[in-house]
Amino acid sequence: MSSRPVTLTLAAAVEALIALVVAAEGVYVLAGTLLGRAADAGSALPLAVLALGAAAALGYVAWGLWHLHNWARTPVVVTQLFVLVIAYYMGTSGQYPLCAALVAVAAAGLGTVLAPASTAALFPEESAGAGRRRD
Secondary structure, three states, X not given: OOOOOHHHHHHHHHHHXXXXXXXHHHHHHHHHHHOOOOOOHHHHHHHHHHHHHHHHHHHHHHHHHHOOOHHHHHHHHHHHHHHHHHHHXXXXXXXXXXXXXXXXXXXXXXXXXXXXXXXXXXXXXXXXXXXXXXX
């Protein structure tokens, strides 16, 4: 049996899902640019490259979380905070279903990666000493 709790598996899945969405958007912008549909190819091409690079980074973070690397938790939290910022702007522009979906994704990501079981799996040395008194 794996020492990976369900909460950590779900957190890695949420992060991987975000990576896939960002990659899909990057491919969409790149395809539109290459097919001549972009209003400003000089801005669209770097945006596509940035999106694909961000997707690769998010995928690497999801991989790190899956393999119980404790360094992966901070980028996951930052990712979910960015998702909440995007959700806010979707809400202010009247796109309420998208806003609600993004808030749900961010809440799931934050809730699972910050769950006590996830913390114990990512930081076993700290959770083992949690019951001991430090002087």
